[in-house]
Amino acid sequence: MSDLATRLSIRSLHPVFVAEITGIDLTVPVAREDFQTIWDAFNEYQILVFRDQPFDDDSQIAFSRNFGALETMEAHAANNYRPGHIAVMTNLDAKGNLLPLTDPSLIHRLRNESWHSDSSFKPVAALASLLSGRIVPPVGGNTEFASGRAAYAALPDERKTALEGLNVVHRVTAPNETADSRAYSEEQKQRLTVTHPLIRTNPLNGRKNLYIGSHAHEIVGMSREEGRRILEELTEFCTQPQFVYSHPWREHDLVIWDNRCTLHRATTFDKTRYRRKLHRTTVAGSAPDTAMARMPEVAT
Ligand code: OGA
Numbered sequence: 001m002s003d004l005a006t007r008l009s010i011r012s013l014h015p016v017f018v019a020e021i022t023g024i025d026l027t028v029p030v031a032r033e034d035f036q037t038i039w040d041a042f043n044e045y046q047i048l049v050f051r052d053q054p055f056d057d058d059s060q061i062a063f064s065r066n067f068g069a070l071e072t073m074e075a076h077a078a079n080n081y082r083p084g085h086i087a088v089m090t091n092l093d094a095k096g097n098l099l100p101l102t103d104p105s106l107i108h109r110l111r112n113e114s115w116h117s118d119s120s121f122k123p124v125a126a127l128a129s130l131l132s133g134r135i136v137p138p139v140g141g142n143t144e145f146a147s148g149r150a151a152y153a154a155l156p157d158e159r160k161t162a163l164e165g166l167n168v169v170h171r172v173t174a175p176n177e178t179a180d181s182r183a184y185s186e187e188q189k190q191r192l193t194v195t196h197p198l199i200r201t202n203p204l205n206g207r208k209n210l211y212i213g214s215h216a217h218e219i220v221g222m223s224r225e226e227g228r229r230i231l232e233e234l235t236e237f238c239t240q241p242q243f244v245y246s247h248p249w250r251e252h253d254l255v256i257w258d259n260r261c262t263l264h265r266a267t268t269f270d271k272t273r274y275r276r277k278l279h280r281t282t283v284a285g286s287a288p289d290t291a292m293a294r295m296p297e298v299a300t
């Protein structure tokens, strides 16, 4: 066992977050000591990159469960209203052909090109997402990540104090996007309008971060305009180049991100020429955050 653990190696990929881990095959059951190393690195680096992990959906789900129980996706056009544990990020139809740019699921996925944290519109937001590169374009289509932790740390102390204790309304739909708004039922829109603190704390290491993104629309107790203005300003601050890592996909990459403290967005590519298909599993969070101070039990 310790033999396995010693082959794991962690290399930082960016000055303020992101590490690549090598020396482990995640497609087969992972020893608890090795998962402890991965869990600790996840809490420290926020984004983990693994290369050469040829997952199928079953092995991806099995590995993801080390982090806890998985979310089931919300029903919408992009999953043919048949959601499961796997969200497919693709510009292909079921036969593998390029979808026309006017296809509703492609239009829905354009939302991913805005900075966001997965499931921030759920009452208990996601802990982690695991994205596996199945088919990747030769150019473009990077996923970009921003560290809400590094951004928070860089704020002046008086700004940190001013932001402490504020709560933010997150919604599944953007109010000004009509196509997007039609994709969800009234029941979903109601259930998926929630409030989260603007500043979150990692229970393992006490590090604080900004918790924002495209689903964050208003600040409780402020006018819509004032809240929006502050959220936009913080998003701009958080997504400055010094806090951003851009991941160029290779086939069989697995990238894991901490949704509690990072934002991410898809970048575009030539969708009329190239194929892209990434499969995501999403690990449910827990409320309150303090429940995640220890490594999770294996979920069933
Ligand atoms: C996601 C996501 C971005 C991408 O899977 O949650 O936002 O680059 N993906 O596909």
Ligand code: MN
Pocket: 112, 116, 117, 118, 264
């Ligand atoms: Mn996402």
